[in-house]
Amino acid sequence: MQERPRLINLENISKDYGGVTVLSDINLYIRKNEFVTLLGPSGCGKTTTLRIIGGFESPSSGRVMFDGEDITQLPPYKRKVNTVFQKYALFPHLNVAENIAFGLKVAKRPKEEIRAKVEKMLALVNLRGYEKRSVDSLSGGQQQRIAIARALVNEPEVLLLDEPLGALDLKLRQEMQLELKRMQQMLGITFIFVTHDQEEALTMSDIIVVMKDGFIQQIGTPKDVYDEPKSAFVANFIGQSNIIRGVMVHDELVHFCGADFPCVDKGFGSDAPVDVLIRPEDLLIVGENEGRLNGLVRSVLFKGVHYEMIIDAGEMRFKVHSTVMQPEGSIVGLDVIPFNIHIMNPMPPQEIESLEEEPA
Amino acid sequence: MNNMALPPWATWVMLLGFLGFIGMIALSIRRNRGVKRSLFAFPYGLWIVLFTLIPLLLIAYYAFTNKAGGLTLDNFKTFWDSNYEMRKQMLDLGVNPADLGIARGNVNVDTLVYSLWMAFMCTVICLVMGYPAALFMADRSFKLGATLVILFIIPMWMNFLLRTIAWMSLLEDNGLINTLLAAMGLPKMRLMYNSQAVLLGMVYNYLPFMVFPIYNSLSKQDRRLSEAAMDLGANAALTFLRVTLPLSLPGVVSGITMVFMPSVTTFFIPRVLGGGNTEMFGDLIERTFLSADNWNVGSALSLIMMILILISLTLLRKADPEGEGSGTL
Numbered sequence: 001m002q003e004r005p006r007l008i009n010l011e012n013i014s015k016d017y018g019g020v021t022v023l024s025d026i027n028l029y030i031r032k033n034e035f036v037t038l039l040g041p042s043g044c045g046k047t048t049t050l051r052i053i054g055g056f057e058s059p060s061s062g063r064v065m066f067d068g069e070d071i072t073q074l075p076p077y078k079r080k081v082n083t084v085f086q087k088y089a090l091f092p093h094l095n096v097a098e099n100i101a102f103g104l105k106v107a108k109r110p111k112e113e114i115r116a117k118v119e120k121m122l123a124l125v126n127l128r129g130y131e132k133r134s135v136d137s138l139s140g141g142q143q144q145r146i147a148i149a150r151a152l153v154n155e156p157e158v159l160l161l162d163e164p165l166g167a168l169d170l171k172l173r174q175e176m177q178l179e180l181k182r183m184q185q186m187l188g189i190t191f192i193f194v195t196h197d198q199e200e201a202l203t204m205s206d207i208i209v210v211m212k213d214g215f216i217q218q219i220g221t222p223k224d225v226y227d228e229p230k231s232a233f234v235a236n237f238i239g240q241s242n243i244i245r246g247v248m249v250h251d252e253l254v255h256f257c258g259a260d261f262p263c264v265d266k267g268f269g270s271d272a273p274v275d276v277l278i279r280p281e282d283l284l285i286v287g288e289n290e291g292r293l294n295g296l297v298r299s300v301l302f303k304g305v306h307y308e309m310i311i312d313a314g315e316m317r318f319k320v321h322s323t324v325m326q327p328e329g330s331i332v333g334l335d336v337i338p339f340n341i342h343i344m345n346p347m348p349p350q351e352i353e354s355l356e357e358e359p360a
Numbered sequence: 361m362n363n364m365a366l367p368p369w370a371t372w373v374m375l376l377g378f379l380g381f382i383g384m385i386a387l388s389i390r391r392n393r394g395v396k397r398s399l400f401a402f403p404y405g406l407w408i409v410l411f412t413l414i415p416l417l418l419i420a421y422y423a424f425t426n427k428a429g430g431l432t433l434d435n436f437k438t439f440w441d442s443n444y445e446m447r448k449q450m451l452d453l454g455v456n457p458a459d460l461g462i463a464r465g466n467v468n469v470d471t472l473v474y475s476l477w478m479a480f481m482c483t484v485i486c487l488v489m490g491y492p493a494a495l496f497m498a499d500r501s502f503k504l505g506a507t508l509v510i511l512f513i514i515p516m517w518m519n520f521l522l523r524t525i526a527w528m529s530l531l532e533d534n535g536l537i538n539t540l541l542a543a544m545g546l547p548k549m550r551l552m553y554n555s556q557a558v559l560l561g562m563v564y565n566y567l568p569f570m571v572f573p574i575y576n577s578l579s580k581q582d583r584r585l586s587e588a589a590m591d592l593g594a595n596a597a598l599t600f601l602r603v604t605l606p607l608s609l610p611g612v613v614s615g616i617t618m619v620f621m622p623s624v625t626t627f628f629i630p631r632v633l634g635g636g637n638t639e640m641f642g643d644l645i646e647r648t649f650l651s652a653d654n655w656n657v658g659s660a661l662s663l664i665m666m667i668l669i670l671i672s673l674t675l676l677r678k679a680d681p682e683g684e685g686s687g688t689l
Binding site for chain 1 (some may be wrong): 582589592593602607670
């Protein structure tokens with residue numbers, strides 16, 4: 001990917017509400033034409049970050065830079081960003097065309113231009129001929145499109161999207177994901193997208209920013225974040241994972257569940273405690289005594305593309321995905337290739353426990 | 361004082377009544393197992409029939425009959441011409457009332473027009489004062505909003521007559537304001553016994569009925585809508601004009617109706633603060649019933665008033681079909 005110029009720069013942004021810290025020292029830059037997703041569980045500060053970029057909240061400390069200019073104190077109506085709000089926030093007293101034209105009317109554009117642009121936008125979001133409809137008569141998906149059209153018609157440099165797909169059903173959501181991606185690529189503008197849905201983030205983003213408790217946990221491409229999570233939290237939040245406490249014997253060799261495993265990670269020192277991440281699809285089921293571990297199949301669930309098996313091995317409970325089903329109660333061997341073992345710095349024990357209780 | 365001494369069993373009766381009330385609550389909480397729910401509506405139904413429906417029918421009956429009980433439209437003619445009865449009697453006696461200089465009496469119609477004008481002025485002033493107040497109270501960033509709401513409600517706990525009489529002690533020739541003026545060496549002013557004083561009393565009494573419906577519709581408004589407007593380039597003034605104001609119109613309509621209706625029918629305030637110089641339609645009806653002892657004409661006047669109110673209520677329903685802006689107190 002070629003290096004694009006930085007458009008937005010958040011510098012040491014912190015925010016607290018009456019003593020409660022919502023954001024701690026956020027540093028983040030966003031490049032032109034990038035699709036950036038702020039991903040995290042509710043209360044992680046992703047929406048607050050978005051609102052600070054939009055100008056609806058001002059940070060307690062830190063600066064927001066836009067194209068090299070400090071816009072920290074600039075009110076929303078002077079910023080070159082537009083927002084698609086969580087529940088769309090369409091104006092109920094205006095019809096579809098009037099909603100889309102709102103920004104242009106406020107900017108006092110000529111009538112002909114407004115009409116032409118509204119028409120173009122409605123075509124873009126596949127809602128031609130809906131000009132005179134009242135927004136209440138539209139379905140959730142249609143309202144969603146109008147909200148996007150209303151923001152995009154102003155030709156913003158950055159579009160902020162605050163969980164815009166949250167209220168849609170699965171199929172519609174997947175459709176809209178592709179459509180949003182298509183729009184972003186076609187219009188060549190920056191999208192900053194907030195969601196708690198990891199799958200959504202992986203599908204659409206160029207860059208994912210994983211947040212938790214007001215801190216940025218990791219910034220990276222979807223592949224980076226999935227394959228090389230920096231912490232057990234990221235590993236567990238994005239995709240499913242087995243996280244095992246282990247000991248790094250020396251570079252490229254890790255010990256867990258009573259066996260030594262060769263791996264590709266270096267630089268953790270010798271005999272250092274680490275967290276070992278293995279994705280369920282990376283665990284290989286082999287014949288008994290053919291792998292490094294032997295385990296008992298506790299349960300089997302059919303998940304469509306694959307089976308999800310819970311296998312107890314070496315005092316650990318592993319989640320394994322495989323297209324081949326092993327009967328419940330059978331003993332199988334487990335193994336994993338070095339490349340699929342990922343070593344992370346250890347997390348405090350209470351956090352790992354809380355992760356295990358969360359439903360995947 | 362002896363009249364006020366309660367009989368010895370009064371306490372027990374009150375206690376019994378209170379226990380009955382508690383029992384009713386308990387029963388209705390238990391989803392009225394064994395007792396039909398409609399049974400509870402019976403006292404209310406009886407009340408409606410006895411004290412609302414029958415009086416309404418009586419008013420209609422009186423309005424369309426004369427003292428002898430015969431069907432007639434004379435009462436409505438009297439509304440148009442307060443000298444109608446007199447002129448009719450003169451004509452019966454073969455005298456032309458015009459010869460004696462007795463023309464159409466326009467007191468009743470003029471009083472109605474004056475009442476409408478006063479109510480209109482009162483509504484306009486309440487709106488101009490009430491909207492900004494409601495806007496202020498509904499502002500989430502203004503922390504004292506809830507306190508202001510309470511401050512608006514508290515005076516309404518006091519009796520309306522008392523509140524009006526309290527104004528007297530302020531506005532009187534020797535009242536608080538004039539005493540202060542005199543103490544400062546300024547000439548005393550005639551503050552009472554004019555339309556302005558009446559208007560003041562009306563605005564004072566009816567202002568909350570304007571503020572609360574507007575406050576209600578404003579505070580129910582989704583904050584994101586004004587954020588969306590700002591996001592789309594509208595500054596604070598444009599956001600208000602294009603989003604906040606149009607969306608609060610149901611509340612405004614509701615407020616206007618809730619102020620205008622009682623304003624038109626205002627009585628007592630003109631008598632206390634206007635000193636009888638400025639009679640309004642409510643006083644006219646009262647005087648016709650009680651002083652003039654003419655129930656038939658009084659009923660006709662009431663009926664005209666009710667039709668006016670019915671029309672404005674219908675208009676309200678049209679403007680605010682879901683009762684969105686209706687004040688809850």
